Amino acid sequence: MSNSASAARAEGSTVQSVDRAVTVLEILARDGEAGVTGLAAELGVHKSTAFRLVAALEARNLVEQNVDRGKYRLGLGILRLAGATAARLDVVQESRPVCRKLAAETGETINITVPSDGAALYVDQVAGSSAVQTHNWVGQRIPMHATSNGKVLLAFGPPELLVGLELPAFTEHTITRRDRLDDELAAIRAEGHGVAVDELEIGLTAIAAPIRNPDGVAVASLSASGPSFRLTAARLAEIAPLVRDAADEVARRLGWHAHVA
Template identity: 80%
Template sequence: MSNKPAAQKRDASPVQSVDRAITVLELLARDGELGVTGLAAELGVHKSTAFRLVAALEARSLVEQNAERGKYRLGVGILRLAGATAARLDLVQESRPVSRRLAAELGETINITVPSDGAALYLDQVAGSSAVQTHNWVGQRIPMHATSNGKALLAFRGDRDLTELLGRKPLTSFTEHTITNRRDLEAELDAVRELGYATAVDELEIGLTAVAAPIRNAEGVAVASLSASGPSFRLTSSRIGQIAPAVRDAADEVARRLGWHGAVL
């Protein structure tokens, strides 16, 4: 009996097709190369079904055919996906010591986010000594327009406009302080560019304040952001002014660890 991912018996559906396509990738990762006949046997499907699956994957460069042998193997598209994952792992690895040091210095929670489908995705979080009970944001997507991390990402993403970055959907209101007008948001982002950091006071949640700065790549484009967040009663306007330079310096340090040399587009 072969040691293979089990082909599950389900009614034909888009979910089943996705499951089978993933199984094809797993089989090719295991065996190196397989022909359509071999894939069909492993999946327990007709050869025509196996061919449609590899054709769809081949169209996305996730598999490629060995012209001489007629068999399929993993394609260069897999490297693209793996590279994106590796870049995020590098970001977490390089930012963690900086976040820990900043959390110890400020006593506030330090967060790392990246842009993801029009939102900011939390990749890492380090709680400061003043955080009694910290909400774990890691793995969550948050709206860009209502958060300091999101504003930092929006402000330093090069020449792309808000429609490209956020889409055309209305800006959701979370509190009475949330910016929901695009012109007001554009004005806010101009101020962020001038200061080099973004703030959000009671905009996502009442009682939550944060200040964030962009983490730039080698070309000077914001690929991530670093923020310090805490309760609004502690992060007052004067306190924000005090910690903002440290947040900005920490974000720049992470950027330098990732290859940024100080040039800004």
């Protein structure tokens, strides 16, 4: 058998396993709980296959076993995933009118990001009037240390975001030393916003502010970005309070008042 044929079979087997695992979750969501025998019958597989599926899901806390009954039910990991999705949808929904207003005021592109797997995940974007052929960042994960959004999330987010953080260089202006990053994060906390000039891409500048929960922890960030020739130091100083106010307004719309003066 050729290597390509073997790879195709392996890929097909993987897809089938994923489909079966999702079906297990759907069955448990429908019935509340089920045993391996019942799952195997509904899936049309051997009990050993069903057991391997629930074992893999259990390892991820997506299912858990009722010790008394020996059956499986949805685990707390499902709530975590659902909560994360709901939180992102809420941020996007509540930030959209604020981002549109800020884009109109500044003429720049406005982005919303949330932390995701050690990166800043772009979940929404509104182009300003000055934007020409705007790059669509939505759905992309961007290194935290090289972007204004990411640095704001590091400065105001939970401490674990900094654990094991790698600092690869993207341009000659990228921060690659931890002591320099720590100094910059301290300055961001003092000023209430972060800036990145030519750090991810030459010619790209952005300024961001945190969207904080009632405990003051950033759960998202809001940024204005544009070409470096337009977003000069003087221009950044002009729009900094607008960006901070917009981020605080999103927090208010989400019902997070505690950190807002």
